[in-house]
Amino acid sequence: MSNNVQTPSRATAFDAPHDLVKEIIYQIRRLLQARELYTKELNKKYQVSAPQLNCILALYENGPLPPSQIAKYIMVKSSTVTGIIDRLEQKGLVTRLRNSPDRRVITIELTEAGKRLANNAPPPIQQKIIDGLKRLPEGEIEEIVRGLTKLTYMLEVQDLPVE
Amino acid sequence: MSNNVQTPSRATAFDAPHDLVKEIIYQIRRLLQARELYTKELNKKYQVSAPQLNCILALYENGPLPPSQIAKYIMVKSSTVTGIIDRLEQKGLVTRLRNSPDRRVITIELTEAGKRLANNAPPPIQQKIIDGLKRLPEGEIEEIVRGLTKLTYMLEVQDLPVE
DNA sequence: TAAATAAGATTTGAATTGAAATATTCCGTC
DNA sequence: GACGGAATATTTCAATTCAAATCTTATTTA
Numbered sequence: 001m002s003n004n005v006q007t008p009s010r011a012t013a014f015d016a017p018h019d020l021v022k023e024i025i026y027q028i029r030r031l032l033q034a035r036e037l038y039t040k041e042l043n044k045k046y047q048v049s050a051p052q053l054n055c056i057l058a059l060y061e062n063g064p065l066p067p068s069q070i071a072k073y074i075m076v077k078s079s080t081v082t083g084i085i086d087r088l089e090q091k092g093l094v095t096r097l098r099n100s101p102d103r104r105v106i107t108i109e110l111t112e113a114g115k116r117l118a119n120n121a122p123p124p125i126q127q128k129i130i131d132g133l134k135r136l137p138e139g140e141i142e143e144i145v146r147g148l149t150k151l152t153y154m155l156e157v158q159d160l161p162v163e
Numbered sequence: 164m165s166n167n168v169q170t171p172s173r174a175t176a177f178d179a180p181h182d183l184v185k186e187i188i189y190q191i192r193r194l195l196q197a198r199e200l201y202t203k204e205l206n207k208k209y210q211v212s213a214p215q216l217n218c219i220l221a222l223y224e225n226g227p228l229p230p231s232q233i234a235k236y237i238m239v240k241s242s243t244v245t246g247i248i249d250r251l252e253q254k255g256l257v258t259r260l261r262n263s264p265d266r267r268v269i270t271i272e273l274t275e276a277g278k279r280l281a282n283n284a285p286p287p288i289q290q291k292i293i294d295g296l297k298r299l300p301e302g303e304i305e306e307i308v309r310g311l312t313k314l315t316y317m318l319e320v321q322d323l324p325v326e
Numbered sequence: 327t328a329a330a331t332a333a334g335a336t337t338t339g340a341a342t343t344g345a346a347a348t349a350t351t352c353c354g355t356c
Numbered sequence: 357g358a359c360g361g362a363a364t365a366t367t368t369c370a371a372t373t374c375a376a377a378t379c380t381t382a383t384t385t386a
Contacts, residue, residue, distance in 0.1 A: 199344070203344055207345085229334075229335090241335070241336090242335085242336075244335090245336055245337085265333090267333065267334040267335070268333095268335085269334085269335070
């Protein structure tokens, strides 16, 4: 992936849809802030943050995984996963196992408490989005997906570096 | 805004567009990671991060502002702004002024170096989107805006809490 | 006027994030 | 078997983010 910083080229009067672009940037920033506020709230009420919850759900859906795999599922670097696992382990929700023939690999496994949490967990994003989308005709949902996909494609994260 | 964590209601087979919802969550996560990778790269090449740059641009476009106003422009809480200003001040790009009759208020002002940076600034993440969007017909851009707006509307972040 | 309240900025503390450096282990080649 | 490189996990470091608490200053109320 080429994530290169480009040479400055400030928008001019000739950039056709400049206001629309501003609107898009603005909406993206809103999405991200909503996400951030939600994870803080989650943490207060359930003592588990969104990244931690995503990690738990990845393990619940896929079985025990090494950190490198978790990183791919939840789309963060593996150095980030280490910290998340640390905190989940402190809470007794996961355990680190060294049971692979390859002794570089460790396996992260849900404890019983971790499985219980996975079953009763709040959704990893606002229920509002899920509920809101349920009320839309499938065509509109597809439109949203198309739009987002175009954006991520522009950002060249289609092929996220696997590290 | 009520951003409350709602009672768990895991999606079931009866949730029609479940995979599409997952796809949406996935794409949002991608947007976030793209933003994060970009800001690291920016920081390495220009010694200024994306939030710092956005702060500089907000000041450039609107003139000197107090931290509380900057927070609104770049959509973060004001305690976050304090840290950003600290680092910009250390780099000599902005200065804190106490020139308001209300002595609680401080004003952040660009230095000459700060103005130079604003003029020659590397593009914030926007530029990639701008360049990408230039190649799309206006109708598709509007589609993207519509989709994002629907999402943020669902989150009821239309009225982001001002703090 | 005195006390309570509000507003603006900051401090503190915890979590996330990724780059870079560091171990540890494995694997191929010599 | 020894060495060099690749893979896996971790550590370290700096930046961002927000909530909550704190400090200072204004404003309102009693």
